[in-house]
Each structure stands twice: as structure tokens, then as C-alpha cells.
Amino acid sequence: MNKKTFNIIGWILLLGMGASWIGFGYSNWYLLVTPMAYLSFSINDGSIKKLGKIKQMSLLQVILILVAFIVSVCIVFGLIQLANYLINDMFHLTGGIKTLCVIIAVVFSLYPVKFTFGSVVFKVMNATR
Secondary structure (H helix, E strand, O other), X not given: OOHHHHHHHHHHHXXXXXXXXXXXXXXXXXXXXXXXXXXXXXXXXXXXXXXXXHHHOOHHHHHHHHXXXXXXXXXXXXXXXXXXXXXXXXXXXXXXXXXXXXXXXXXXXXXXXXXXXXXXXXXXXXXXX
């Protein structure tokens, strides 16, 4: 399969997940679909080949990446719980406005962690050169 096919697969997964989320609400299956889409995009842009550097990493670097990942997941979970509390308990939103606010809250919760975790991985990967 060529790289463009993986790009198309990634977009199909993301758009299907988004349409399904808007149409039927959140489901735990999205926790499986999102990494699959990320993997498809990684294959497309060639960054999946960089995983071979893991063999060259020291144990301390691998532990640093794992700890950064766990902290990132905790931060995202906390931000999403905070947004859930604000949307449901403080503002009492319902209907389409609630759905739109939830989507915006999830996106805003993911971006700070994406940049911080990405910078940790980037620095560790560059240190293995």
C-alpha cells in the first residue's frame, strides 16, 4: 500500500468518528479508533520509521517518555473532567450547544498536552542521534 492510502484511511477514521460522535454521542470505541488514525497518519508522513530509534535509547529515556505520556493522559483527563463539570453543572447546557461545547473542550484539552508531550519526545529522539 502506498502512503496516500494510509492518509485516506486516517481521514476516513477521523471523519467517521466525528460524524458518529455528533450523531450518536461519545463511545468508548473512540479510544481505539483515535490511535488507529494516528498510526495511519504516522505511516503516511514516514514518522513511523523513527520508532527504530527506540532500540538505541537508554532505559532512562524510555522511562522519561512513559512518565511524560502518563502525565499527559492525566492532564487531558483532568481537563476533560473540568470541562464536563463546567458544561453540565455550572452552565447547565443542553442540546446542540452542549455537543458543540464538548467537542471544543476536548480539542482544547488535547492541544496543550500534544505540544508538551511532543516536545519531550522530540528532545529525547534528538538526543539519541
